[in-house]
Amino acid sequence: MSEKIEEKIHLLREELRQHNYNYYVLDNATISDYDFDIKLKELQTLEEQFPQYFDASSPTQRVGGEITKNFKTVTHKSRMYSLDNSYSIQDLQDWEKRIQKNIGSTNTEYTCELKYDGASINLTYSDGKLISAVTRGDGFQGDDVTTNIKTIKSIPLQLKGDFIDEFQIRGEIILPLDGFNKMNQKRVENGEEPYKNPRNTASGSLKLQDSAEVAQRPLDCLLYHIVSDKLPFKSHYETLENARKIGFKVPKAIKVCQSVNEVFEFINYWDKERHNLPYETDGIVVKVNNLQQQDELGFTAKAPRWAIAYKFKAEQESTILNEITYQVGRTGAITPVANLEPVQLAGTIVKRASLHNADQIAKLDIREKDTVFVEKGGEIIPKVVGVNLNLRPVDSEPTIYATHCPDCNTELVRKEGDAKHYCPNEYGCPTQITGRIQHFISRKAMNIDGLGAETVELLYKENLIRNYADLYDLKVEQIIPLERMAEKSAQNMITGIELSKQIPFEKVLFALGIRFVGETVAKKLAKHYKSIDNLMSATFEDLNSVDEIGERIAQSIIDFSNDLGNIHLINRLKFYGLQLELSEEVLGNQTEKLKGNIFVVSGVFHQMSRNELKKAIEDNGGKVSSSISKKTSFVVAGDNMGPSKREKAEKLEIKIINEQDFINLLN
Numbered sequence: 207m208s209e210k211i212e213e214k215i216h217l218l219r220e221e222l223r224q225h226n227y228n229y230y231v232l233d234n235a236t237i238s239d240y241d242f243d244i245k246l247k248e249l250q251t252l253e254e255q256f257p258q259y260f261d262a263s264s265p266t267q268r269v270g271g272e273i274t275k276n277f278k279t280v281t282h283k284s285r286m287y288s289l290d291n292s293y294s295i296q297d298l299q300d301w302e303k304r305i306q307k308n309i310g311s312t313n314t315e316y317t318c319e320l321k322y323d324g325a326s327i328n329l330t331y332s333d334g335k336l337i338s339a340v341t342r343g344d345g346f347q348g349d350d351v352t353t354n355i356k357t358i359k360s361i362p363l364q365l366k367g368d369f370i371d372e373f374q375i376r377g378e379i380i381l382p383l384d385g386f387n388k389m390n391q392k393r394v395e396n397g398e399e400p401y402k403n404p405r406n407t408a409s410g411s412l413k414l415q416d417s418a419e420v421a422q423r424p425l426d427c428l429l430y431h432i433v434s435d436k437l438p439f440k441s442h443y444e445t446l447e448n449a450r451k452i453g454f455k456v457p458k459a460i461k462v463c464q465s466v467n468e469v470f471e472f473i474n475y476w477d478k479e480r481h482n483l484p485y486e487t488d489g490i491v492v493k494v495n496n497l498q499q500q501d502e503l504g505f506t507a508k509a510p511r512w513a514i515a516y517k518f519k520a521e522q523e524s525t526i527l528n529e530i531t532y533q534v535g536r537t538g539a540i541t542p543v544a545n546l547e548p549v550q551l552a553g554t555i556v557k558r559a560s561l562h563n564a565d566q567i568a569k570l571d572i573r574e575k576d577t578v579f580v581e582k583g584g585e586i587i588p589k590v591v592g593v594n595l596n597l598r599p600v601d602s603e604p605t606i607y608a609t610h611c612p613d614c615n616t617e618l619v620r621k622e623g624d625a626k627h628y629c630p631n632e633y634g635c636p637t638q639i640t641g642r643i644q645h646f647i648s649r650k651a652m653n654i655d656g657l658g659a660e661t662v663e664l665l666y667k668e669n670l671i672r673n674y675a676d677l678y679d680l681k682v683e684q685i686i687p688l689e690r691m692a693e694k695s696a697q698n699m700i701t702g703i704e705l706s707k708q709i710p711f712e713k714v715l716f717a718l719g720i721r722f723v724g725e726t727v728a729k730k731l732a733k734h735y736k737s738i739d740n741l742m743s744a745t746f747e748d749l750n751s752v753d754e755i756g757e758r759i760a761q762s763i764i765d766f767s768n769d770l771g772n773i774h775l776i777n778r779l780k781f782y783g784l785q786l787e788l789s790e791e792v793l794g795n796q797t798e799k800l801k802g803n804i805f806v807v808s809g810v811f812h813q814m815s816r817n818e819l820k821k822a823i824e825d826n827g828g829k830v831s832s833s834i835s836k837k838t839s840f841v842v843a844g845d846n847m848g849p850s851k852r853e854k855a856e857k858l859e860i861k862i863i864n865e866q867d868f869i870n871l872l873n
């Protein structure tokens with residue numbers, strides 16, 4: 207009897223899975239909605255009666271219902287990179303030259319795919335089952351949104367056919383236009399504001415707390431990349447074909463091209479045809495097809511070298527510029543803003559656009575009351591790209607750029623060589639003060655949960671904080687009486703602040719908001735100097751001699767370190783117990799054994815992955831370079847190293863060592 211029931215449950219699951227697949231992936235329904243619902247109900251009833259047969263991958267798990275209050279932050283096993291952009295055939299030809307030089311071969315082939323415009327997602331499968339789904343976040347870590355993702359019907363919970371046991375697959379969660387318009391229609395009928403555009407709505411949907419609500423949204427997932435050490439394929443194209451076979455939705459608009467000219471044909475075709483697609487695309491992604499070549503090429507600090515996005519030309523509209531206003535940033539930089547007569551542009555309504563700086567305004571001779579052209583590029587903020595002089599009012603006057611800070615009214619300064627004006631009132635200008643604290647608590651910095659940008663303003667207004675160190679003195683009793691605060695939220699805030707004391711040094715360094723010290727620079731500095739004390743006592747020459755640290759950054763660090771106010775702030779942070787040096791654990795894995803040596807890594811390895819090898823080089827003080835030159839100290843050669851690379855190394859008489867030699871070198 208029980209065997210029979212188990213079998214019945216299995217059969218129903220199989221059948222429903224297949225119907226789901228036919229409908230949501232193949233877009234080809236093979237059963238009526240009504241019959242589908244009856245079968246689903248039957249399965250639900252059986253599963254309720256016989257909970258011993260529960261399966262997290264059952265089609266019944268797609269209806270949602272589970273609530274997530276806080277999405278867990280998870281570190282990606284392998285980083286989710288961004289893509290470099292290109293805008294012309296020339297850019298693509300330059301890219302081809304670069305990669306061909308890098309791999310030492312002109313034998314290259316490309317795949318072209320549409321660039322799906324949504325929210326990236328990383329799905330992990332094990333033994334054919336969906337284990338987790340994590341958003342891209344900052345590329346290093348994202349949010350675990352598995353419960354919400356499970357409700358998207360085109361994402362298989364259980365794979366079919368021939369799949370590898372363990373892998374991650376990356377794709378884009380999108381909201382097709384049709385579904386998006388229907389959602390908006392309903393909202394308008396209910397008297398609600400319509401959503402602005404499909405992309406933001408898709409990405410917002412992933413962070414809804416109620417998964418049943420997510421299940422109601424017509425989200426879709428288009429896949430474009432498998433990550434695994436054990437891919438049994440030679441090309442990206444084969445990988446995608448396999449992904450399609452095992453159940454994923456991989457769009458058919460993919461082409462293997464032998465040349466950049468052929469790539470450009472694909473681009474031109476889709477530049478027109480994209481307007482007939484059921485979803486939005488903002489470009490084409492071109493990738494080196496051969497996986498071993500991809501591996502050879504590796505990554506820059508931001509993006510893979512083996513891929514490039516081609517961006518379709520941005521859409522433009524013209525509208526009236528009502529007024530130019532000015533904004534102060536956390537560093538005191540002033541940004542002029544165009545306040546526009548609202549205009550519909552690329553699916554969103556635009557009311558404001560950036561004017562960059564005084565030179566830009568002068569160069570384009572932009573004036574209030576002008577009719578201007580507004581463009582939306584890859585950035586979220588649209589920009590003014592020109593003026594329609596024919597429509598300029600007769601009484602128009604040239605723009606006189608602001609002379610004083612819009613916030614604290616201090617006279618603005620502009621240093622030699624700087625594009626922007628600055629408000630020099632660093633410690634008295636409210637926007638700069640709150641801006642610095644907002645940067646400090648932000649996700650990529652101290653990532654303080656329970657405290658947001660608005661609350662920072664409130665705390666500042668109430669005289670509770672004047673700088674980021676003051677956060678660590680806050681008491682629950684001080685917060686509860688504030689507007690919109692309750693005991694629970696106050697407690698959460700204090701807990702969040704307390705937890706930030708564990709944030710590693712490199713992030714703290716970034717959080718300090720030293721001018722020109724972004725995420726990557728902070729990482730470099732943390733690794734090099736190992737503690738804030740070493741960094742702050744370094745000389746200009748010493749700083750400038752660190753790899754990739756130029757004069758501008760060095761001077762900024764010197765200025766920061768010489769400021770008594772900053773010294774006092776850092777001492778307070780130390781006192782509160784923040785991580786102002788690398789942890790023992792990180793230090794323990796680092797040596798200077800390879801100091802002064804530049805390595806080029808090429809080929810396939812066995813004892814460690816190529817990335818582990820590169821990390822080992824860097825952790826031990828060496829430098830990794832992507833191409834062989836006279837400066838190269840060693841080439842670490844694995845299997846199938848490119849013949850022309852080997853030739854080059856031999857010609858320049860550079861030592862070629864194998865994986866084992868390298869390991870010996872370390873020990």
Ligand code: AMP
Pocket residue numbers: 287288289290319320321322323325326327342377378430431491515584
């Ligand atoms: P960007 O965010 O502009 O740097 O572009 C990189 C993002 O494009 C990736 O993180 C992906 O989420 C997304 N993307 C969309 N379609 C593709 C595709 N076909 N191949 C690779 N990435 C894609």
Ligand code: ZN
Pocket residue numbers: 534611612613614615616629630631635636
């Ligand atoms: Zn100011």
